Amino acid sequence: MAKHLLAVKELTPSTWQLLIQDTLQFSSHKSKSNFENLFLNKHAALLFMEPSTRTQLSFSLACSKLGIQTHLLLQEGSSLSKGESLEDTFLNMEAMGLDLIIARIKEEKILESISKKLKHLNIICAGEGKKSHPSQALLDACTIFTEFKKFDDLRILFIGDIEHSRVYQSNVEWMQWFSKEIYHVSPKSNSIFNISKNCKEDSSWDDMLPYFDVIIMLRPQLERHESNIQFSPSDYHEKFGINKRRFEKISKKCILMHPGPFYQNVEFEHALLTQPNFKIYDQVKFGVFARMSILKYVLEYKNET
Ligand code: CP
DSSP: OOOOBOOGGGSOHHHHHHHHHHHHHHHHOSOGGGTTTTTTTOEEEEEESSOOSHHHHHHHHHHHHHTOEEEEEOTTTSGGGGTOOHHHHHHHHHHHTOOEEEEEESSSSHHHHHHTTOSSOEEEEEEETTTBOHHHHHHHHHHHHHHHSOOTTOOEEEESOGGGOHHHHHHHHHHHHHOSOEEEEOTTTOSOEETTTTEEOSSOHHHHGGGOSEEEEOOOOGGGOOSOOOOOHHHHHHHHOBOHHHHHHSOTTOEEEOOSOOOTTTSBOGGGGGSTTBOHHHHHHHHHHHHHHHHHHHHHOOOOO
16 A cells, blocks of 8 residues: 655654654664665655755655665656646556655645555655645754754744745644744734734744744745735845844754755845854755655555554
8 A cells, every 4th residue: 555745744743753763863873784775676756846956865865875766757858748647647657666756846735636546656745835845844853853852842933934835834733743832923924923822922023032942944935926026135134034133132042944945145144054053954964864764654654653
């Protein structure tokens, strides 16, 4: 039977914690001999219908480290460009005997509907519209866990374009299992909002900055904006960017994260990137190991715990 990973919300908190343990274990292996042949003779297709640097490369690296052979299918060079449907494309891949498809796609819900028609081909979502990015959420969770050794009651703030962010959606799906202290401030709301209590805070978000353990900055997702309102990087930076003045208000124990890619001097002042509480490249490092643990989860799946 096929096993898919399309969204964090399909999982249980205990499965999530197992995925984190596996990721940390992969990251701590000194020798790759422990896992390099784990999935010899498995074949994965990479189908990225939206641009990607981190996710595509780290899934590809994760497959290589586990002995999985990868096959790149480019939309432009495939029969998708001749009008073949995505469903027929996936059914053909299943007929060829591929084990996995790692897919990034703009349209929402189509992966779920195709997944119900597959018998053996496992789908891993590598980013789906504004809705889902489970592997990003897992590497973010590992970055946070490495710092705090817990998730319970952490005070987390998302700053930025949450309305168009699949990173926000997938992270909130697991964070709500552990904490009622999840907040956001976005260009749409302009004020700070506690999502668990479903209410606005009276304070300005600048004033609340010392309160947080984790701050996740998000890029304005211009490629998903429907309106033609001109985006002003300097205006966004002034209203929502972490500049030196705001950075000085943040607790020294707070970590700052960003899923990438970021715009220089928009979401944060670029010179701040060298500050030790900026964990952006730790996130990227965990990306390879998080994807290894997702591949293992899907390929070894028996029963949800
Ligand atoms: N964070 C993330 O998904 O980056 P890419 O778009 O480069 O894969």
